[in-house]
Each structure stands twice: as C-alpha cells, then as structure tokens.
Amino acid sequence: MTRTMRALVLEGKGSLCLAEVPLPEPKEGEALVRVRACGVCGSDLPRIFGDTAYFYPLIPGHEFAGEVVATGSPKDEEWIGKGVVVYPLIPCGKCPYCRLGEYALCEDYGYLGSRQNGAFAEYVVVPVTNLLPLPQSLSFEEGALTEPAAVALHALRRVGRTFGEIAAVFGLGPLGLLAGMWLKLSGVRKLIGYDVDERKFSLARSMGFDVTLYPSFFPAEPEGIDLVVEASGSAQAFVDALKLVRKRGRVLLLGNQEKNVLLSPEDFSRILRKELTLFGSWNSSFAFLDSDWKKVLDFAGSGRVSFASLISHRIRLEEAPAFLLGMRERRIPYVKVVLIP
Numbered sequence: 001m002t003r004t005m006r007a008l009v010l011e012g013k014g015s016l017c018l019a020e021v022p023l024p025e026p027k028e029g030e031a032l033v034r035v036r037a038c039g040v041c042g043s044d045l046p047r048i049f050g051d052t053a054y055f056y057p058l059i060p061g062h063e064f065a066g067e068v069v070a071t072g073s074p075k076d077e078e079w080i081g082k083g084v085v086v087y088p089l090i091p092c093g094k095c096p097y098c099r100l101g102e103y104a105l106c107e108d109y110g111y112l113g114s115r116q117n118g119a120f121a122e123y124v125v126v127p128v129t130n131l132l133p134l135p136q137s138l139s140f141e142e143g144a145l146t147e148p149a150a151v152a153l154h155a156l157r158r159v160g161r162t163f164g165e166i167a168a169v170f171g172l173g174p175l176g177l178l179a180g181m182w183l184k185l186s187g188v189r190k191l192i193g194y195d196v197d198e199r200k201f202s203l204a205r206s207m208g209f210d211v212t213l214y215p216s217f218f219p220a221e222p223e224g225i226d227l228v229v230e231a232s233g234s235a236q237a238f239v240d241a242l243k244l245v246r247k248r249g250r251v252l253l254l255g256n257q258e259k260n261v262l263l264s265p266e267d268f269s270r271i272l273r274k275e276l277t278l279f280g281s282w283n284s285s286f287a288f289l290d291s292d293w294k295k296v297l298d299f300a301g302s303g304r305v306s307f308a309s310l311i312s313h314r315i316r317l318e319e320a321p322a323f324l325l326g327m328r329e330r331r332i333p334y335v336k337v338v339l340i341p
C-alpha cells in the first residue's frame with residue numbers, strides 16, 4: 001500500500017489543483033520534510049498562470065520550512081525531528097561555478113518547485129546538503145521567509161558598502177521591503193521607498209523606510225541618490241531608476257521583467273553620461289564559508305531583524321487555487337502569502 005499526501009499540482013498552464021498524490025520517498029542523501037509553511041513567491045505566479053513552468057505536472061513552492069520526518073540513509077538520521085529551512089537550488093556540483101561554491105551560478109541545476117517538485121504539499125523530498133536547522137526562536141512561517149530574505153541580502157552584498165548613503169527602492173513587495181530592511185541595518189542615511197500602491201506605505205515605514213512615495217515624485221536630494229534598487233519588475237521603474245540615481249551612482253536590478261524592456265536613446269544615454277554602474281543579482285549564496293542563508297538565520301534568530309510582519313495572509317492548500325488566481329489578477333491586496341499545509 002503506497003501512502004499518499006495532499007499537494008497542489010500544476011497540471012497545465014493556469015491549472016493548479018489540490019490532489020492526492022503518492023508520498024515521495026527519500027533516497028540516499030535525501031530527507032523527507034513535512035512542510036509546515038511555504039511562501040508564495042512572485043515567480044510562482046507566472047510559473048502557474050504563464051508559460052514559465054519547465055514541465056507538467058509540477059508541484060510548485062520553493063520558500064519553505066518544516067521538519068524532517070525521514071531520511072534515505074541511516075547516517076542522516078540525526079536530522080529526524082529537527083525544524084529546518086531548505087535551500088531550493090540543487091547544484092550539479094561539477095561545473096566551474098559549483099567548484100567555486102557559487103551554486104546560484106550553476107550551469108546545470110535542479111530547483112525545488114520549478115525544475116522538480118516543491119513544497120506546495122504536505123511533504124517534499126530534499127537533499128540533506130540543502131538543509132539548515134531552523135533556530136528555536138523562529139517560527140516555521142518566519143523560516144519560510146529565509147529564502148526571500150537571503151535573496152535580498154545577496155543582492156545588497158553585490159553593491160558593496162552602503163553605510164551613510166542615500167538609497168531608494170522601487171517596488172515595496174516582499175523583496176523590496178527586505179532589501180530596505182538590510183539597507184537600514186547596513187547604515188544607510190536615508191531610505192526612500194516607491195510603489196504605485198499607497199497601501200504598502202505604512203508597512204514600509206514600520207520596516208525602516210524614511211520616506212514612501214508614488215513613483216512619479218522625485219524629491220530633490222541635494223547630494224543625489226547613491227543607490228537605486230529596482231525590485232518591482234516594472235520597465236518604467238527601471239527607466240525611473242536611471243533618472244533618479246546620481247552621477248556615478250549604482251542601480252541594482254532585483255525584479256524580474258515579464259515583458260520586453262525598451263529604453264529610449266535619452267534613457268540609455270543616462271547610463272553613459274552619468275557613468276552608472278548596473279548590478280544584476282540572482283538567487284542567494286549557500287556556500288559553506290559565504291552563506292547568505294546562515295547570515296539571515298543569525299540575524300533573525302538573534303532578533304536583530306524581523307520579517308514576520310511581511311506575512312499578510314496564511315492560507316490552506318484547498319484555498320490556494322482561487323487565492324493565487326486573485327493574486328495574479330491583482331484582486332487581492334497582499335504582501336507575503338504563506339501556505340500552511
């Protein structure tokens with residue numbers, strides 16, 4: 001008799017269904033994790049409702065925390081019963097980037113919730129090497145936010161020192177807010193947040209943003225804005241970032257764009273004339289000596305940062321298909337939505 005579990009299965013474009021599926025079995029080097037909380041990522045929506053899924057049927061979900069209930073081999077049994085967070089990227093371990101520990105740049109990686117089944121389910125199988133213990137002081141929901149917090153931290157580590165600078169963030173969704181949280185912690189002098197939705201302003205201010213503005217409003221900062229973080233995924237925000245940033249300033253690109261980005265000759269010329277530096281950022285580092293994940297868990301576990309206030313909704317698996325459609329169609333105002341299987 002095979003045991004089963006409940007999971008949200010993406011059966012085709014836009015068709016996410018609650019189903020009873022076989023319980024996956026951990027092989028050597030793997031662990032079976034009971035999912036206790038899984039965040040809905042901005043990237044899950046185009047994966048579910050657009051054309052970015054790698055295959056069907058797929059169980060999405062890559063931002064999660066839970067507890068280990070079984071392991072594939074006895075040598076890993078010490079994990080059983082432990083609360084964990086899970087790095088969703090499964091590196092090949094062989095390519096030049098993996099050998100440097102730069103797993104996020106791997107040439108041939110697996111990914112929980114996109115390239116293999118993820119955690120919109122009661123259980124998920126993961127490599128033991130991708131586990132980190134969840135600090136006792138953090139809830140599973142906070143643990144589920146480790147991934148976006150690590151992605152935001154990784155992005156800011158790309159741009160170097162920001163102490164004493166003036167920074168602006170476009171897009172006050174989870175990644176923009178988390179970027180602001182790390183910027184504040186790193187000692188920026190002034191932090192400006194932009195969003196087209198004014199309902200996000202009070203949360204942003206409670207997380208340390210000094211000023212929150214509608215994007216068309218550019219305050220006259222006499223010294224100029226040193227760093228602009230584009231976390232909205234809007235092409236207009238990218239153009240606005242080029243306008244807003246000071247000469248020789250930095251623009252950090254963190255938001256995925258779903259459509260073509262067109263730059264006018266004038267806007268392109270700003271990159272040249274202002275001698276701007278553009279930074280791309282992707283995923284997060286999990287390397288032993290340089291782990292964004294360990295830093296996030298250290299800071300959050302010791303109470304130096306808190307991101308629990310980002311959670312706007314907790315929903316159950318059976319509510320998810322309709323709820324996620326509402327998110328996609330922007331009928332539901334939300335910040336971070338967490339599934340509780």
Ligand SMILES: [Zn+2]
Pocket residue numbers: 041042043062063147148
């Ligand atoms: Zn994500």
Ligand SMILES: [Zn+2]
Pocket residue numbers: 091092093094095096097098105106107108109
């Ligand atoms: Zn690799």
